[in-house]
Structures are given as C-alpha cells and as structure tokens.
Amino acid sequence: MNDTSETVTFDTYIRTVEKQEIKGILLKLKNEMRKPDITWEAVKTILASLEQKDPQCAKEIVLLLIKES
Numbered sequence: 509m510n511d512t513s514e515t516v517t518f519d520t521y522i523r524t525v526e527k528q529e530i531k532g533i534l535l536k537l538k539n540e541m542r543k544p545d546i547t548w549e550a551v552k553t554i555l556a557s558l559e560q561k562d563p564q565c566a567k568e569i570v571l572l573l574i575k576e577s
Contacts, residue, residue, distance in 0.1 A: 518572050530565055533558045537569070 518538065525531045537554045540546060559566035 516572065518569070518576060521568065521572055525565070527562070530558070530562050533561065534565075534569065 518534075522531060522534045522538065525534060533554060537551065537558070540550050540554060555566060555570070558569065
C-alpha cells in the first residue's frame with residue numbers, strides 16, 4: 509500500500525489485502541455498493557463487521573470511500 513506510483517483506490521486496496529477474511533468483507537462491501545437500491549443499514553453492518561475484525565483497515569476504507577465519493 510506504500511507504492512506511490514499507483515493511486516490507491518478501493519479496488520487497488522482490495523488487491524493488496526492478504527487476509528482472506530478481510531478481503532471477503534471488502535468484496536461484500538464492494539458488491540453491496542454496486543446495488544442501485546443500496547441502504548445505509550447494509551453498508552453500516554458490513555463496515556461494523558470490518559471494524560471488529562481489523563480496525564485499521566476499516567479506517568482506511570472509510571477514508572478511501574470518502575475520497576472517492
């Protein structure tokens with residue numbers, strides 16, 4: 509993630525994750541965010557799960573999502 513030659517996006521961040529459990533949560537979040545009828549409750553539940561498993565990753569993802577929105 510310290511590779512400055514590539515801009516870090518949500519997708520590139522997911523590719524750098526090595527823990528399969530965390531990667532699974534991130535892919536679930538990505539898929540949920542693609543839905544046209546996305547709800548905050550669904551996103552919040554996934555983010556809470558991520559925060560419980562890896563608080564640092566959760567912070568980084570929130571910041572990336574804010575940056576990309």
